[in-house]
Amino acid sequence: MIITENIKMADVILQNHHLLAVINRFGIELGFGDKSVKEICSDYQLNTDFFLEIINAFNDPDFYPQHNLEKFPLKLIIDFLRKAHSFYLEQKIPEIATMIEQLVKVSPESQQKTMQMIQRFFKEYQQNLKEHITREEIVVYPYILKLEEYLQSPSKSKESYTELIRYQIENYADEHDSIEDSLQELKTIIIKYLPPQEDYFLCYKILGQLDHLAEDMNNHTEMENKVLVPRVQIMEQILKGLERK
Ligand SMILES: [Fe+2]
Ligand SMILES: [Fe+2]
Numbered sequence: 001m002i003i004t005e006n007i008k009m010a011d012v013i014l015q016n017h018h019l020l021a022v023i024n025r026f027g028i029e030l031g032f033g034d035k036s037v038k039e040i041c042s043d044y045q046l047n048t049d050f051f052l053e054i055i056n057a058f059n060d061p062d063f064y065p066q067h068n069l070e071k072f073p074l075k076l077i078i079d080f081l082r083k084a085h086s087f088y089l090e091q092k093i094p095e096i097a098t099m100i101e102q103l104v105k106v107s108p109e110s111q112q113k114t115m116q117m118i119q120r121f122f123k124e125y126q127q128n129l130k131e132h133i134t135r136e137e138i139v140v141y142p143y144i145l146k147l148e149e150y151l152q153s154p155s156k157s158k159e160s161y162t163e164l165i166r167y168q169i170e171n172y173a174d175e176h177d178s179i180e181d182s183l184q185e186l187k188t189i190i191i192k193y194l195p196p197q198e199d200y201f202l203c204y205k206i207l208g209q210l211d212h213l214a215e216d217m218n219n220h221t222e223m224e225n226k227v228l229v230p231r232v233q234i235m236e237q238i239l240k241g242l243e244r245k
Contacts, residue, residue, distance in 0.1 A: 002063065003056050005038035005048055012037065012055065018212060022058045025083035026051060050076055058219050069227045074148050077227060078141050084220045085133045092213050093126055099206045103197065111195045121189060125182045132179055136224075143167050144228060147235050156242070164239060169232040173225040180221065183214050 003012055009032040013019055020030075026046055037055075041048040050072050056063045069077065100122055104115045143164070150160050187210050190203070197203050 001059070003037065003052060003059060005041075005052060006036050008032070009035055009037055009040045012059075016059055018215070019055060019059060021087060021212075021216065022055060025080060025087060047072070047076065054080060057223070058216070069223070070231065074144055074228070074231065077223065078145060081220065081223065081228075082137065082141070084216070085137065088213070088217065089130065089133060092209070092216075093129070096206060096209050096213070097122065097126065099202060099209065103199070103202055103206065106199060106202075107195070107197070114193055114195055118186075118189060118194065121182075121186055125186055128182060129179060132175060139167075140169075140172060144169075144232055147232065147239065151235055151238055161239075161242070168236060169229055173229050176221045176225060180214075180217070183210065183217070186210065187214070 001015060009023075009028075013023070013032075026044065028040060028044055028046075032040060035043070037052070038048055041051050053068050053072075100119055104112075104119055107115045146160070147164055150156060150164055187207065190207060190210075194203060
């Protein structure tokens with residue numbers, strides 16, 4: 001289903017409740033009544049076109065807004081990506097960590113070795129994700145915003161130029177592979193090696209949460225790799241061109 005501006009927001013969420021996590025990043029809260037997507041966007045002063053591109057990308061993996069997102073300012077996209085980071089680090093990861101801890105606690109002595117291995121693996125993943133996100137927030141995103149601002153400003157300072165030319169986006173996209181792989185590995189370890197549990201429902205919930213996280217992060221990473229990186233590469237070419245003049 002393609003979500004359009006006249007569809008009721010309640011219907012959007014009814015057909016895919018995972019989208020609640022996405023609309024939350026726009027600051028939208030429950031209580032839509034019969035309001036349409038367009039009305040809700042106007043209530044929250046959001047760019048409806050941008051909202052639709054994002055919500056459709058998360059709703060349907062075949063709908064990829066790569067080209068449509070080209071028209072939006074990078075600041076809008078980066079603001080959205082930053083909100084996803086808070087969702088991962090402040091909500092999703094602590095939620096999963098608590099459930100894994102709970103599972104370790106209720107497991108018998110004989111299973112402790114395996115359980116601790118799973119917990120250790122999750123902690124490592126958590127650490128890698130945190131480092132990756134911190135680097136994006138402290139180095140990559142500010143660089144992108146600065147580059148865009150520099151190219152748009154009429155007075156181009158030599159200091160900014162020297163600072164910008166030193167960095168290149170080139171290898172950034174590859175960093176995502178290891179983060180995605182280790183989440184996949186964590187799921188595999190749980191499915192393959194987790195000993196039979198009394199609380200089957202808790203295991204089921206953990207796997208469900210990991211799946212949701214993986215799916216959400218796939219979309220997030222696609223946006224970074226397929227929308228941000230190509231735009232930055234074009235800007236870097238322009239920057240290099242300025243040097244030759
Ligand atoms: Fe990110
Ligand atoms: Fe990333």
